[in-house]
Amino acid sequence: MLSKRARLWLGLLVTVALLSIASSCSKTETPDGDKDGGKDAGKAYTSKGDEGTVTGKVSYTGTPPEAKKIDTSADAACTSKSPNLTTEEWAVKDGKVANTFVYIKEGTLTDGSKIGDWTFETPKTAATLDQNGCHYKPHVLGVVAKQDITITNSDPTTHNIHFTPKNNPDWNQSQANGAGPLTHKLNTAEVLVPVKCNQHPWMKAYVGVLRHPLFAVSAEDGSFTIKGVPPGKYTVVAWHEGGANGTEKTTEVTVPAKGAATADFTFGSTAELRGRPSSMPVVSAIEVPMMVKH
Amino acid sequence: MSKGVHRFAVLVACATFFLIIAGANVTSHDAGLATSDWPLSNGQFFPRMVGNLFWEHGHRLVATGVGMLTIALAICLQVSERRTWVKRLGWLALLGVIAQGLLGGLTVKMNLPLAVSAAHATLAQLFFLTTVSLAVFTSRNWTIAETTVSEDGEGVSIRALCVVALTVILGQLVLGATLRHSATWDQELPTGLLLAHIGGALIVTLVVGVTVLTVLMRHRGEKYLGRPALFAVALLIGQLLLGLAAYITRATSPEDPQPLNPMISVTVAHVAGGALVFATMIILTLRVFRVLRLDRREYVLAPA
Numbered sequence: 356m357l358s359k360r361a362r363l364w365l366g367l368l369v370t371v372a373l374l375s376i377a378s379s380c381s382k383t384e385t386p387d388g389d390k391d392g393g394k395d396a397g398k399a400y401t402s403k404g405d406e407g408t409v410t411g412k413v414s415y416t417g418t419p420p421e422a423k424k425i426d427t428s429a430d431a432a433c434t435s436k437s438p439n440l441t442t443e444e445w446a447v448k449d450g451k452v453a454n455t456f457v458y459i460k461e462g463t464l465t466d467g468s469k470i471g472d473w474t475f476e477t478p479k480t481a482a483t484l485d486q487n488g489c490h491y492k493p494h495v496l497g498v499v500a501k502q503d504i505t506i507t508n509s510d511p512t513t514h515n516i517h518f519t520p521k522n523n524p525d526w527n528q529s530q531a532n533g534a535g536p537l538t539h540k541l542n543t544a545e546v547l548v549p550v551k552c553n554q555h556p557w558m559k560a561y562v563g564v565l566r567h568p569l570f571a572v573s574a575e576d577g578s579f580t581i582k583g584v585p586p587g588k589y590t591v592v593a594w595h596e597g598g599a600n601g602t603e604k605t606t607e608v609t610v611p612a613k614g615a616a617t618a619d620f621t622f623g624s625t626a627e628l629r630g631r632p633s634s635m636p637v638v639s640a641i642e643v644p645m646m647v648k649h
Numbered sequence: 650m651s652k653g654v655h656r657f658a659v660l661v662a663c664a665t666f667f668l669i670i671a672g673a674n675v676t677s678h679d680a681g682l683a684t685s686d687w688p689l690s691n692g693q694f695f696p697r698m699v700g701n702l703f704w705e706h707g708h709r710l711v712a713t714g715v716g717m718l719t720i721a722l723a724i725c726l727q728v729s730e731r732r733t734w735v736k737r738l739g740w741l742a743l744l745g746v747i748a749q750g751l752l753g754g755l756t757v758k759m760n761l762p763l764a765v766s767a768a769h770a771t772l773a774q775l776f777f778l779t780t781v782s783l784a785v786f787t788s789r790n791w792t793i794a795e796t797t798v799s800e801d802g803e804g805v806s807i808r809a810l811c812v813v814a815l816t817v818i819l820g821q822l823v824l825g826a827t828l829r830h831s832a833t834w835d836q837e838l839p840t841g842l843l844l845a846h847i848g849g850a851l852i853v854t855l856v857v858g859v860t861v862l863t864v865l866m867r868h869r870g871e872k873y874l875g876r877p878a879l880f881a882v883a884l885l886i887g888q889l890l891l892g893l894a895a896y897i898t899r900a901t902s903p904e905d906p907q908p909l910n911p912m913i914s915v916t917v918a919h920v921a922g923g924a925l926v927f928a929t930m931i932i933l934t935l936r937v938f939r940v941l942r943l944d945r946r947e948y949v950l951a952p953a
Contacts, residue, residue: 423905423906424906425906425907426906426907426909429699429700429701429703430699430700431699432699433700441906442906512699512700513691513696513697513700513702515682515683515684515685517682517760525760526760527682527685527760528685529684529685529686529691531691553679553680553681553682553683553701554683554684554700554701554702555700555701556678556679556680556701556834556907556908557906557907599836599837
């Protein structure tokens with residue numbers, strides 16, 4: 356039948372094939388998320404009138420990736436309304452980055468409690484996500500868990516809005532031209548939930564869901580302001596899209612009572628993490644140890 | 650045996666192959682949820698076919714056509730076919746296409762869960778296999794063929810090799826379907842599944858290669874077996890090259906702004922190629938079972 360050499364090569368081939376198949380038995384990483392499943396826990400936070408702010412700028416060093424031209428020919432309504440549509444992954448102008456989701460991840464208030472020990476009132480005003488010119492406005496949105504998100508279609512074509520979260524249920528709805536607004540809620544904290552249109556696959560948006568309202572999205576000039584921050588020491592994170600799960604930069608800040616802390620973030624090929632402590636204490640009665648990360 | 654029925658069965662098989670291509674386009678364009686309702690699309694039977702709705706609803710229309718053709722074929726076989734088992738296979742095919750339609754609806758309603766989507770893709774291949782088999786069974790060659798090809802019973806059984814080849818191809822199709830539906834065009838394919846699919850390709854190549862070689866070496870003059878064997882190996886070589894091209898184009902698609910060619914065309918061609926390899930092997934297998942006769946040797950003990 357087969358020679359010894361042929362049997363040897365055959366055996367080697369089968370072994371390689373089986374090893375490849377065996378390597379498919381790998382554990383799946385579970386995504387990070389709100390471990391308590393978004394349940395309300397802790398005392399309700401009420402404003403004491405001594406809250407401060409975290410402000411800063413998001414910058415880009417080096418040459419940002421060029422926006423790519425989008426082919427909208429599959430839907431003439433899109434080509435008519437947005438003839439020169441390009442990707443929005445990196446909206447960089449004069450070295451400043453828009454669409455970065457900046458939020459307080461964790462921290463300790465001056466009374467020793469953790470920010471996670473408190474529950475915050477869900478805003479009664481809905482956040483809005485509009486499908487306009489066959490792209491989402493805004494591109495990045497922040498909401499508090501269980502806050503209403505109103506989705507509108509301002510285009511002369513049907514869209515299909517599809518939230519693809521990991522910690523929240525999947526949600527997919529078609530929305531015709533002229534149809535009334537849709538409303539959706541994300542009940543569990545998640546940073547960030549990708550949103551896409553299955554009808555127009557180039558459309559992308561991201562929704563950051565937190566259990567508190569201490570977040571902001573950087574504007575065209577890269578600036579952001581997080582308001583209503585109780586005095587204390589916090590970890591501030593700047594999240595930007597890209598890659599499998601986005602890119603994060605982290606810094607530590609100390610927010611004095613009625614004061615402001617500054618947190619600047621830099622993305623890019625030669626990015627360094629820069630975070631500066633509070634430099635404008637309005638009330639200096641409480642001295643808080645400074646933490647500077649270089 | 651009616652030539653018309655055979656030609657109709659061939660038409661149904663070809664239409665099913667076209668449907669597989671239409672379905673593969675839905676996945677490669679990421680159009681599976683272009684509409685959130687089923688069986689209508691955005692509440693209409695004929696919506697405006699723009700954007701990804703062109704692919705998703707187009708696929709549903711082709712599937713409806715194939716379903717109608719399958720109903721007609723089952724009725725044709727019931728009326729004109731003498732062999733009960735062929736009639737039953739016709740009705741089984743109809744059950745298969747109905748189940749496939751329901752699976753398609755389920756996967757839309759459940760927002761494309763991996764298991765349901767992969768099952769939908771796998772059942773598509775099995776239904777295609779059924780229509781190809783019906784075309785074989787209703788062919789003149791099949792009805793007039795006799796067990797004229799001898800096997801001396803030594804060495805590996807060709808029948809066993811064919812069955813093993815079909816099994817490993819089916820396993821590879823399941824792996825491929827799972828891989829395709831585990832990540833959208835803008836996400837990287839999971840490494841484990843990718844390696845498993847590559848490993849599966851090696852096994853399929855080995856088993857199909859040995860099967861074809863055995864058929865050609867033992868029955869060189871038998872065109873009835875030799876032709877599908879050669880077709881199978883030629884298609885397999887093409888499929889391996891398509892697989893490599895699909896991997897290369899798919900690896901860079903997360904950097905694209907939307908699903909683009911050549912990734913779309915190559916991945917669709919790879920799905921179609923897999924279906925053709927499967928179909929050719931079923932033709933070879935059915936023919937092997939039809940014409941191979943095992944010659945049993947009688948051993949006579951010498952007198953003491």
